[in-house]
Amino acid sequence: MADLKETEANQVSAEVHVKEQTPDRKEKAPKPKKRTGQQAGALRTRAAKSVPQASSSKAVASPKVQTARKIYSEKERAQKLGEIEKQIGRGESIKAAVQKAGISEQTYYQWKKAAGQTTQSDGLKDLVKLEEENARLKKLLADRLRKENAELRKKLGLA
Structure with a gap:
């Protein structure tokens, strides 16, 4: 009888041990991360390089190979425009x-x-500078006219 109880206890503990090892729910495989623009571009260029060239005897139109992007400075952009x-x-x-310029239409x-946006903001800055200069010149002119008016009053004896 003791052997039966031990056997049952061993079976129950074995079942519990097996249940602990196997989870009830399935674990999902991790999703692949999305590639950034640079990584995707690098893969495209690598794939394009690894494609064997068609022999000259075959007249097969090969797809355009996308070249690496070039970043232009503001000066270069202005020149191209x-x-x-x-x-x-x-x-x-x-x-x-x-x-002919070597860029896309987009x-x-x-x-x-x-x-166009930078020229508008530059125009606004220029307008503000002109208004400030105008105010300064108006004050200067008003001071000169006051002095001149005071001198004329002294000469005429009105003051």
Whole structure:
């Protein structure tokens, strides 16, 4: 009888031990993290480099390889925008002028919008400076006129 109780106790403890080891719910595998723009771009360029080149005998159109992005300074942006505007002024289409400059049409419009905003803010700054200078000149003129008026009164004997 003691053997039966020990056997049952061992079976119950074994069942509990097995239940502790296997969780009731399934654990989900971790989701892959989203790639940032630079990481995704690096993968694209690596993938493009690893694609074997088609032989010259085959006339297969290969997809365009996306080149690495170049970050332009404000000066370079202004120069490119100026070149594009000159070409457009000569009668060339925007699309052709932008392609010659080596940027996309979308980039051109974004740069143009940003340049327009800075010129407006620069214009506002200039206007404020002009108003300050105008106020200073008005005070200077008023002081001179007061002195002149006082001298004339003394000469005429009115003061």
